[in-house]
Amino acid sequence: xxxxxxxxxxxxxxxxxxxxxxxxxxxxxxxxxxxxxxxxxxxxxxxxxxxxxxxxxxxxxxxxxxxxxxxxxxxxxxxxxxxxxxxxxxxxxxxxxxxxxxxxxxxxxxxxxxxxxxxxxxxx
Numbered sequence: 001x002x003x004x005x006x007x008x009x010x011x012x013x014x015x016x017x018x019x020x021x022x023x024x025x026x027x028x029x030x031x032x033x034x035x036x037x038x039x040x041x042x043x044x045x046x047x048x049x050x051x052x053x054x055x056x057x058x059x060x061x062x063x064x065x066x067x068x069x070x071x072x073x074x075x076x077x078x079x080x081x082x083x084x085x086x087x088x089x090x091x092x093x094x095x096x097x098x099x100x101x102x103x104x105x106x107x108x109x110x111x112x113x114x115x116x117x118x119x120x121x122x123x124x
Contacts, residue, residue: 064111067115068114068115068118069115069118071111072116072117072118072119073119079112079115082112083112086105087105089105090102090105
């Protein structure tokens with residue numbers, strides 16, 4: 001993201017812009033992974049059971065719905081930053097496109113669109 005971004009230029013907090021730029025600069029092909037030494041995990045970590053996977057799926061759905069509710073009430077500046085982040089997620093020039101990264105960016109855009117449906121709705 002260049003510093004000429006109208007979204008960032010309109011932001012009143014220069015420190016927040018610097019933090020935003022720093023966070024975006026860490027994104028790479030793997031969807032935001034920061035280059036760090038590999039963490040060695042114990043070899044005896046059991047696979048997740050079906051019940052655990054179902055519970056994780058339920059929790060992710062709940063979190064997505066909460067995020068949609070929060071985005072529906074978010075100020076335009078935050079929505080703009082979320083759109084900018086989704087637009088920024090892409091392989092670096094010369095790198096291989098990573099389908100999961102591209103899917104994550106599309107999923108972010110989908111959440112923003114879904115939130116827009118509730119912006120003008122009075123839900124009790």
